[in-house]
Amino acid sequence: MTMIDIQSLDLSFGHGAQQAHILKSIQLAIDEGESFGLVGESGSGKTTILRCLAGQYNHWTGHISVNNQRLSHRLDRARCRLMQMVFQDPYGSLHPRHTIESILAEPLKIHGIDQRHERIGQLLSKVGLDDSFRYRFPHQLSGGQRQRVAIARALILEPRILLLDEPTSALDVSVQAEILNLLSELRQREGLTYLMVTHDLGVVAHLCDRIAVMQHGEILEVLGTDELLAGQAQHPYTQMLITHSRHKSEVPGQVTRV
Amino acid sequence: MTAETSMTASTSMGSTHPNRYQALWTLCQDSTKRLLKNPLTAVGLGVVIMLLLVALFAPWLATHDPLVQNLNNTLSAPSAAHWFGTDEFGRDIYSRLVHGARITLYIISLVTVIVGPIGLAIGAISGYFGGWVDTLFMRITDIFISFPSLVLALAFVAALGAGLEHAVIAIALTSWPPIARLARAETLQLRQADYIVAVQLQGASSARILCRHIVPMCLSSVIVRLTMNMASIILTAAGLGFLGLGAQPPLPEWGAMISTGRSYMLESWWLVAFPGGAILLVSLAFNLLGDGLRDLLDPRSE
Known part of the structure; x- marks a missing residue:
């Protein structure tokens, strides 16, 4: 079953001569339970697709349907409970003056969900944090712990889709692996659909089933991770990405970067 | 590597708080310690606390009634009976100063209570919504800011009539x-922050985002600004009092005391020196405290 269906999605910023065409008729179909990666250089529009889906940019044109429902241009509560986003920088995505508990309780309060204390406790243990984190402030946590909290916040509304915006790129290499393992564990346990942006082919190999390669706001190629690893990429740009990444992966370390 | 590895690592880091009140309490303790580390701030805080205590216990601290005249003993120099001397009506200047602290504090607190919420609300709303809301609010702000504050205050007092409340x-x-400009600038910056976007994507209403997420972040710089403002409020109030437009006689307002003492200044220096010193001391103290609070509360310094 198709979970996310994007057809001829277009987005531009600015007017007249200064208009920047960010997304050019994007076509994507992501199945339920799939982990889909968006790969490409900076400025290729990967994050913008995520932000359109999440509801931060609302002036896109085209057709997006999620869970067989056509997406409106306004962000509504149902959409919030269906899709949540995890941000790239765990140092900037948690409110510095709120405790972990109030960060996690906020979505529950907004949606009027009760049993907040129990839910927060369960979720903290689900993302590998214990109850002692509850009344700490974000500045008392390490980067990896913060990203766990950010993942917990995205999961607390029990969404079916998680939009991941380079969830590991701001973290140490060792912590990256922990977060990736946590994400793949959570996906299996909760049956989540992931749409994740990365420019790290190591992450793709670890977590994604299929990827789309993007450049200049267009999707060049959609291919399975197996094909990617087998070097069956068709597009020259994809091949270039792979050779660069191979080149770097000769340096010891599991996670490599383009 | 599994998720368990971080659980063991977590317990070694920092102290744990059994509940949120304890977390806030330790935060307060740390802040106070950091605030008092700077000697100038400590002095400022000390003077402000002294002002509060003097205002609170004015009837007990004053040696004479501030309003009772004694025409047999006018313009007497500081002595054991009258510590800071007496004025042209023979009133005890020390007692008037002590009672004047109440008036000063009354003005400061009332102005701050009015100005803080208004400035914060207007600034945060115009910064958050942008567009025509921002244009409207900021043009109004520009109109008010384009007048020199004492001149505008003079105009208002002239229109409303002299008096403390006016x-x-x-x-x-x-x-x-x-304050509104400051809050707007902070909000413009915060609006882009990931944690605000995150809460937007959770479906929070604008009012909720403003009240619970943006305003607390603006609050620290607004508090600093308000504390610094208190010094200028004191000076403006004293200025209005000096011009005869603030507190009316016989109220012992410090600016008004200087104003009347001016005519006797050359022979009787104490009429002007003590109220002037009090204004200087208190406004300096608020400035020092504001500086210290800025060091403490500025999120960029953390």
Whole structure:
């Protein structure tokens, strides 16, 4: 079953001569339970697709349907409970003056969900944090712990889709692996659909089933991770990405970067 | 590597708080310690606390009634009976100063209570919504800010009539625009922050985001600004009092005391020196405290 269906999605910023065409008729179909990666250089529009889906940019044109429902241009509560986003920088995505508990309780309060204390406790243990984190402030946590909290916040509304915006790129290499393992564990346990942006082919190999390669706001190629690893990429740009990444992966370390 | 590895690592880091009140309490303790580390701030805080205590216990601290005249003993120099001397009506200057602290504090607190919320609300709303809301609010702010504050206050007092309450209103009208601008600038920055976007994507209403997420972040710089403002409020109030438009005689307002003492200044220096010193001391103290609070509360310094 198709979970996310994007057809001829277009987005531009600015007017007249200064208009920047960010997304050019994007076509994507992501199945339920799939982990889909968006790969490409900076400025290729990967994050913008995520932000359109999440509801931060609302002036896109085209057709997006999620869970067989056509997406409106306004962000509504149902959409919030269906899709949540995890941000790239765990140092900037948690409110510095709120405790972990109030960060996690906020979505529950907004949606009027009760049993907040129990839910927060369960979720903290689900993302590998214990109850002692509850009344700490974000500045008392390490980067990896913060990203766990950010993942917990995205999961607390029990969404079916998680939009991941380079969830590991701001973290140490060792912590990256922990977060990736946590994400793949959570996906299996909760049956989540992931749409994740990365420019790290190591992450793709670890977590994604299929990827789309993007450049200049267009999707060049959609291919399975197996094909990617087998070097069956068709597009020259994809091949270039792979050779660069191979080149770097000769340096010891599991996670490599383009 | 599994998720368990971080659980063991977590317990070694920092102290744990059994509940949220304890977490806040330790935060307060740390802040106070950091605040008092700077000697100038400690002095400022000390003087402000002293002002509060003097205002609170004015009837007990004063040696004479501030309003009772004694025409047999006018313009007497500081002595054991009258510590700071007496004025042209023979009133005890020390007692008048002590009671004047109440008036000063009354003006400061009333202006701050009016100005803080108004400035914060206008600034945060115009910064958050942008567009025509921003244009409207900021043009209004510009109009108010384009007048020199004392001149605008003079105009308002002239229109409303002299008096303490009118002086408070006039000062409040002139001192909210800088707060609004500050709050707007902070909000513009915060609006882009990931944690605000995150809460937007969770479906929070604009009012909720403003009240619970943006305003607490603006609050620290607004508090610093308000504390710094208190010094200028004191000076403006004293200025209005000096011009005869603030507190009316026989109220022992410090500016008014200087104003009347001016005619006798050359022979009787104490008429002007003590109220002037009090204004200087208190406004300096608020400035020092504001500086210290800025060091403490500025999120960029953490």
